Amino acid sequence: xxxxxxxxxxxxxxxxxxxxxxxxxxxxxxxxxxxxxxxxxxxxxxxxxxxxxxxxxxxxxxxxxxxxxxxxxxxxxxxxxxxxxxxxxxxxxxxxxxxxxxxxxxxxxxxxxxxxxxxxxxxxxxxxxxxxxxxxxxxxxxxxxxxxxxxxxxxxxxxxxxxxxxxxxxxxxxxxxxxxxxxxxxxxxxxxxxxxxxxxxxxxxxxxxxxxxxxxxxxxxxxxxxxxxxxxxxxxxxxxxxxxxxxxxxxxxxxxxxxxxxxxxxxxxxxxxxxxxxxxxxxxxxxxxxxxxxxxxxxxxxxxxxxxxxxxxxxxxxxxxxxxxxxxxxxxxxxxxxxxxxxxxxxxxxxxxxxxxx
Ligand SMILES: Nc1ncnc2c1ncn2[C@@H]1O[C@H](COP(=O)(O)OP(=O)(O)O)[C@@H](O)[C@H]1O
Ligand SMILES: [Mg+2]
Numbered sequence: 362x363x364x365x366x367x368x369x370x371x372x373x374x375x376x377x378x379x380x381x382x383x384x385x386x387x388x389x390x391x392x393x394x395x396x397x398x399x400x401x402x403x404x405x406x407x408x409x410x411x412x413x414x415x416x417x418x419x420x421x422x423x424x425x426x427x428x429x430x431x432x433x434x435x436x437x438x439x440x441x442x443x444x445x446x447x448x449x450x451x452x453x454x455x456x457x458x459x460x461x462x463x464x465x466x467x468x469x470x471x472x473x474x475x476x477x478x479x480x481x482x483x484x485x486x487x488x489x490x491x492x493x494x495x496x497x498x499x500x501x502x503x504x505x506x507x508x509x510x511x512x513x514x515x516x517x518x519x520x521x522x523x524x525x526x527x528x529x530x531x532x533x534x535x536x537x538x539x540x541x542x543x544x545x546x547x548x549x550x551x552x553x554x555x556x557x558x559x560x561x562x563x564x565x566x567x568x569x570x571x572x573x574x575x576x577x578x579x580x581x582x583x584x585x586x587x588x589x590x591x592x593x594x595x596x597x598x599x600x601x602x603x604x605x606x607x608x609x610x611x612x613x614x615x616x617x618x619x620x621x622x623x624x625x626x627x628x629x630x631x632x633x634x635x636x637x638x639x640x641x642x643x644x645x646x647x648x649x650x651x652x653x654x655x656x657x658x659x660x661x662x663x664x665x666x667x668x669x670x671x672x673x674x675x676x677x678x679x680x681x682x683x684x685x686x687x688x689x690x691x692x693x694x695x696x697x698x699x700x701x702x703x704x705x706x707x708x709x710x711x712x713x714x715x716x717x718x719x
Contacts, residue, residue: 362424363515363547364389370409370419379405381571392541395551396558397568403551407517439513443520445504447492453503454488460511478506481540498529515547555595567591589711592637598679602635616674618653623700637704640681644697652695657688
């Protein structure tokens with residue numbers, strides 16, 4: 362078993378409210394990702410689960426038992442930090458074995474566990490080396506192996522891939538999901554990288570300024586963001602947001618454009634709104650009747666696709682296009698909109714008006 366449940370976590374550092382009522386329910390065996398920008402309270406949340414800081418309010422339940430008052434050592438959790446501190450004088454093998462040695466496990470068990478973990482992380486050939494003889498990515502793997510060699514109740518991981526270069530990070534994403542599956546253990550994984558969250562998580566909790574904005578599967582968070590902030594944080598290029606309001610059966614933009622009002626748009630006439638459009642739901646090719654007039658602002662070639670920036674009034678729309686697209690800044694064009702996939706937010710509260718209705 363390895364369920365982790367936190368309820369109403371509050372923690373301030375002086376005037377800074379790091380956690381403001383954080384509630385999370387991590388099922389046994391989940392790959393649960395806490396996603397948020399720097400300063401959102403992610404590390405503080407993990408430290409609260411591990412019992413490393415005193416809380417102002419809230420509770421931590423492990424496997425259904427109240428563990429709020431338990432010392433870190435008895436919680437039986439393994440934490441992987443962003444800065445992997447390996448013992449410099451020890452070989453990779455000894456580093457990985459150290460948590461089991463500290464627990465005085467029998468030699469045969471230690472050898473078997475190190476062998477299994479180094480196999481999973483593809484570091485068998487590095488076991489005799491010391492940290493100074495390893496690259497950053499290799500050190501990170503050794504550090505992960507050292508954490509994963511135990512079988513704790515759950516693993517807490519604090520941005521463990523942040524120090525790796527992009528290619529290794531992409532590789533490790535796949536490795537970690539594979540390892541998670543083969544261990545069947547509970548992972549609580551913290552990151553500020555939405556791609557990591559979307560690609561690895563079963564469940565994502567989006568955290569902002571110490572409050573949970575939304576919890577859901579990667580698809581739910583991407584396709585049905587609870588509010589404008591989540592919509593803007595998850596997705597690349599970022600979602601375009603256009604100021605508008607509803608008028609009868611039309612949506613009317615501040616820039617003067619109009620679009621048919623989607624069936625699911627439950628807004629009151631005149632209510633200030635933001636129409637959220639993702640780059641892949643827009644096209645510079647003529648293919649439907651819902652379209653917006655604009656002018657080409659710039660092209661951003663990304664190899665497999667080009668992001669076309671289109672100016673609509675004073676706002677910029679980001680449109681995903683074929684890599685072969687061409688154009689001259691200033692040239693007039695129309696952007697086709699897939700309204701069935703659009704989002705609508707209340708401009709005041711930022712809350713989604715489309716999340717529930719579809
Ligand atoms: N020990 C501390 N002393 C003072 N402020 C802290 C301390 N730890 C965290 N904070 C503050 O609490 C907020 C949340 O921090 P943290 O949990 O580290 O965020 P994250 O891990 O999401 O980047 C930040 O504003 C941070 O500056
Ligand atoms: Mg942090």
